[in-house]
Amino acid sequence: MHGYLRRRALLGFITVLGVSVGVFLMIHLVPGDPVLVMLSEFASPADQQALRQQLGLDRPLYIQYWRYLSGALRGDLGRSVRSNRPVVSEIAWRLPNTLRLAVVATLLAAASGGLVGVASAVRRNTLWDHATMLAVLAGLSMPSFWLGLMLMIIFAVRLEWLPVAGYEGWQYVILPGLTLAAGPAAVLARLTRSSMLEVLNQDFVRTARAKGLREQTVVVKHALKNSLIPVVTVLGLQFGHLLGGAVITESVFAWPGVGRLVVEAILARDFPVVQGTVLVIALGFVLVNLIVDVLYAYLDPRIRLT
Amino acid sequence: MHVRGLVIMVTLLAALLLPAAGGGAVAPPPRPGGRVVVALTAGWDLLDPAVAAFTFAREIMGNIFDPLLIRDPDTGEIRPGVASSYTVSPDGRVILLKLRQGVRFHDGTPLNAEAVAFSINRIKDPALRSPFAATILGPVERVETPDPFTVQITLSTPFAPFLDALTEIGLAPVSPTAVRRFGANFGQNPVGTGPFIVKEIVPNQRVTLVRNPDYRWAPRFFRHPGPAYLDELVYTVVPEDATRLAQLVRGEVQVLYNAPPREVARLGRNPNFRAFFKNQSGLPRVIVLNTSRWPFDDLRVRQAVAHAINKDELLRAVYENVGAVANAPLSPATWGYNKAVEQLAQPYSPDRARQLLAEAGWRPGPDGIVVKDGRPFRIRLGTITVAQQLLDAQVKQAQLRQVGIDAQIVAIEQAPYLAGIRRGEWEMAGMLFVSADPDVLFIVGHSSQIERGWNTAIYRNAELDRLLEEGRVTMDPRRRFEIYTRAQEHLMRNVPYIPFYVIRRAFLTTGNLNGYVLDARAFQLFHNAWLARR
Numbered sequence: 097m098h099g100y101l102r103r104r105a106l107l108g109f110i111t112v113l114g115v116s117v118g119v120f121l122m123i124h125l126v127p128g129d130p131v132l133v134m135l136s137e138f139a140s141p142a143d144q145q146a147l148r149q150q151l152g153l154d155r156p157l158y159i160q161y162w163r164y165l166s167g168a169l170r171g172d173l174g175r176s177v178r179s180n181r182p183v184v185s186e187i188a189w190r191l192p193n194t195l196r197l198a199v200v201a202t203l204l205a206a207a208s209g210g211l212v213g214v215a216s217a218v219r220r221n222t223l224w225d226h227a228t229m230l231a232v233l234a235g236l237s238m239p240s241f242w243l244g245l246m247l248m249i250i251f252a253v254r255l256e257w258l259p260v261a262g263y264e265g266w267q268y269v270i271l272p273g274l275t276l277a278a279g280p281a282a283v284l285a286r287l288t289r290s291s292m293l294e295v296l297n298q299d300f301v302r303t304a305r306a307k308g309l310r311e312q313t314v315v316v317k318h319a320l321k322n323s324l325i326p327v328v329t330v331l332g333l334q335f336g337h338l339l340g341g342a343v344i345t346e347s348v349f350a351w352p353g354v355g356r357l358v359v360e361a362i363l364a365r366d367f368p369v370v371q372g373t374v375l376v377i378a379l380g381f382v383l384v385n386l387i388v389d390v391l392y393a394y395l396d397p398r399i400r401l402t
Numbered sequence: 403m404h405v406r407g408l409v410i411m412v413t414l415l416a417a418l419l420l421p422a423a424g425g426g427a428v429a430p431p432p433r434p435g436g437r438v439v440v441a442l443t444a445g446w447d448l449l450d451p452a453v454a455a456f457t458f459a460r461e462i463m464g465n466i467f468d469p470l471l472i473r474d475p476d477t478g479e480i481r482p483g484v485a486s487s488y489t490v491s492p493d494g495r496v497i498l499l500k501l502r503q504g505v506r507f508h509d510g511t512p513l514n515a516e517a518v519a520f521s522i523n524r525i526k527d528p529a530l531r532s533p534f535a536a537t538i539l540g541p542v543e544r545v546e547t548p549d550p551f552t553v554q555i556t557l558s559t560p561f562a563p564f565l566d567a568l569t570e571i572g573l574a575p576v577s578p579t580a581v582r583r584f585g586a587n588f589g590q591n592p593v594g595t596g597p598f599i600v601k602e603i604v605p606n607q608r609v610t611l612v613r614n615p616d617y618r619w620a621p622r623f624f625r626h627p628g629p630a631y632l633d634e635l636v637y638t639v640v641p642e643d644a645t646r647l648a649q650l651v652r653g654e655v656q657v658l659y660n661a662p663p664r665e666v667a668r669l670g671r672n673p674n675f676r677a678f679f680k681n682q683s684g685l686p687r688v689i690v691l692n693t694s695r696w697p698f699d700d701l702r703v704r705q706a707v708a709h710a711i712n713k714d715e716l717l718r719a720v721y722e723n724v725g726a727v728a729n730a731p732l733s734p735a736t737w738g739y740n741k742a743v744e745q746l747a748q749p750y751s752p753d754r755a756r757q758l759l760a761e762a763g764w765r766p767g768p769d770g771i772v773v774k775d776g777r778p779f780r781i782r783l784g785t786i787t788v789a790q791q792l793l794d795a796q797v798k799q800a801q802l803r804q805v806g807i808d809a810q811i812v813a814i815e816q817a818p819y820l821a822g823i824r825r826g827e828w829e830m831a832g833m834l835f836v837s838a839d840p841d842v843l844f845i846v847g848h849s850s851q852i853e854r855g856w857n858t859a860i861y862r863n864a865e866l867d868r869l870l871e872e873g874r875v876t877m878d879p880r881r882r883f884e885i886y887t888r889a890q891e892h893l894m895r896n897v898p899y900i901p902f903y904v905i906r907r908a909f910l911t912t913g914n915l916n917g918y919v920l921d922a923r924a925f926q927l928f929h930n931a932w933l934a935r936r
Binding site: 146147178179180181186189241245248249252253256259260261262263347348349350352356360 | 444639645649
């Protein structure tokens with residue numbers, strides 16, 4: 097197990113390193129001069145040159161990258177071109193917001209998607225099954241900005257149960273959480289259903305039933321646990337996506353997460369922020385994948401992590 | 403993002419929202435207290451006048467800092483700010499500012515000549531990398547303090563726009579004590595003399611300001627010099643129009659900055675809301691004609707195009723009747739605008755356009771396009787790839803087609819577009835330039851500004867150059883006004899640019915917000931604002 101974790105950590109490190117090289121190159125190849133963003137077009141060429149030197153932008157790319165990397169290893173991601181604040185602190189206060197939203201959305205998706213999936217599998221080909229699978233289709237095809245605005249109109253403006261937008265307090269997380277949960281919940285419902293159907297037809301389930309166990313025990317203890325592996329994989333991936341920030345939902349609900357940070361930074365050519373945020377997002381992805389793999393071993397004793 | 407979808411959503415949302423809104427309000431005398439939340443569409447950089455470059459930074463700072471002079475929001479005239487008076491030496495090089503006494507920064511530091519000199523010298527310091535304030539500062543040679551409340555600024559050459567610069571928040575005095583204390587982080591801890599004090603800044607998300615209880619030096623046009631009425635003024639960033647509208651209706655925010663025009667027109671008729679408009683100052687939207695080459699090197703052809711453009715139709719079809727038709731090179735919101743200049747605008751007349759083209763030697767060709775020397779009148783019309791600007795170009799294309807001109811639209815992204823018009827890449831293009839001072843005409847009309855500045859018509863004329871140079875160094879407002887009237891007349895007669903549309907910025911507030919002022923640059927001032935009980 098420890099050897100496995102060490103190997104995975106090394107692989108993860110290489111992945112993050114690769115991401116950092118990719119983002120670094122992309123940013124420096126895209127047209128748009130950060131110096132002009134900082135100085136306005138009317139600055140004299142001498143001023144521009146001075147700033148370029150000060151930022152080290154006149155140095156060869158590999159030196160710039162090395163400086164960036166060695167800083168990042170020490171926890172220094174540079175300073176935002178726009179606000180002159182350290183990139184680490186720009187990310188630091190948004191990351192908990194993104195996490196909060198991602199956790200709420202994932203829990204909502206897992207709970208609702210799982211329940212609906214199990215129920216549909218158990219009552220296969222009933223009216224319930226058809227109705228929920230139709231709802232799942234709707235959940236999959238609804239664009240998040242549309243769903244977000246609809247929820248906003250109904251629950252915030254008409255019923256006045258919840259606030260429209262903001263981020264301080266539990267009540268603010270509900271609407272964006274629901275908006276974000278809709279897509280993953282639909283995916284999970286379908287997946288849980290098909291995975292459950294497969295497991296329910298297997299010999300050990302028939303054996304469990306033959307032993308005279310209650311149907312509830314058969315479904316929950318025997319079938320569900322065994323059908324969770326693909327579900328956990330997808331859940332992990334979805335969570336990873338949410339960690340990267342859900343730009344549209346964050347914009348609709350004015351939620352200050354890393355997704356909006358990175359989009360605003362791209363538009364402002366604030367390249368230290370773009371680099372730093374993408375690095376943090378990549379790190380999150382790698383960690384989530386690792387956790388998912390460890391969970392496999394718990395769910396299925398046949399899988400050994402060595 | 404799904405722009406079209408969002409536009410539909412905004413409209414749909416507004417339609418669903420309307421009946422839900424609550425009771426109206428009539429304005430009794432000002433009532434202190436309350437909290438106003440303003441929804442901005444994007445963030446800011448730093449709230450440091452000397453360093454800030456973003457529009458929304460200027461917007462927020464206008465309530466934290468006081469400019470030295472201030473433009474009257476209605477007339478655009480320059481009035482006392484924290485400087486109670488100013489005099490300009492006959493040679494235009496020395497500006498003497500008398501400061502108001504008893505003015506204090508939020509940290510208790512007195513505002514005196516030393517603080518003003520400190521603030522201006524700070525902008526001049528190259529290490530500060532001031533992007534905007536340094537650009538407008540002009541040729542300041544030195545700043546002296548003959549007595550504690552007099553500041554003497556010497557320019558290396560006379561520069562009339564300097565007085566306009568003194569009305570900019572970018573040159574507003576900052577607390578020297580706070581700058582020494584916070585250094586490069588002053589922008590996160592701004593300390594000014596304005597009616598509101600910073601309580602909390604959450605970068606690019608929210609700024610909370612509270613009333614400055616010691617404030618007693620509001621500009622005269624506010625009619626009440628004392629502290630602001632509101633307890634709190636909050637700016638939040640809400641990028642989506644639909645969300646901002648929902649928040650306004652729900653009462654989570656009280657002001658929408660730059661509200662979508664269509665919604666403003668609609669909600670403005672509802673007593674629960676109020677709409678405010680302000681014409682954008684500076685060079686209005688103009689058609690740029692590249693005067694340096696075929697076919698617009700011929701004045702008659704330029705005049706023909708001006709007659710061929712139906713500005714009313716553009717206003718209606720493209721800008722949804724929000725704004726106004728422009729008939730002068732300066733927007734009516736700019737000091738120096740003279741209504742008399744509008745008489746020189748070429749009225750819409752396709753017949754007159756065809757006649758002028760015929761005089762210039764153009765004959766109708768087989769496909770309806772006019773031809774001269776075997777060459778059809780086929781030009782390129784440069785534009786940016788924004789839906790509204792594409793529509794704008796298409797309407798112009800159809801109008802030009804009526805008189806036998808074939809305009810082919812070239813649409814590209816903003817950054818290469820701006821570079822393209824500076825090089826004179828297309829025969830015809832579009833431009834605007836925001837400014838509160840008529841010196842904007844120098845930037846777009848003087849021959850030294852070809853490629854370097856924004857003389858994108860590539861127009862060279864010694865007479866215009868002389869007028870624009872004179873306007874820069876003439877400090878007497880009456881004389882200066884005459885000079886710019888003549889410069890505008892010259893531009894209207896010689897048609898390097900065809901002004902056609904004055905942008906109107908729109909703001910939407912809840913019906914109980916009173917005393918709200920838009921300054922000469924369409925920034926919001928809240929000193930006088932107060933909330934009626936609902």
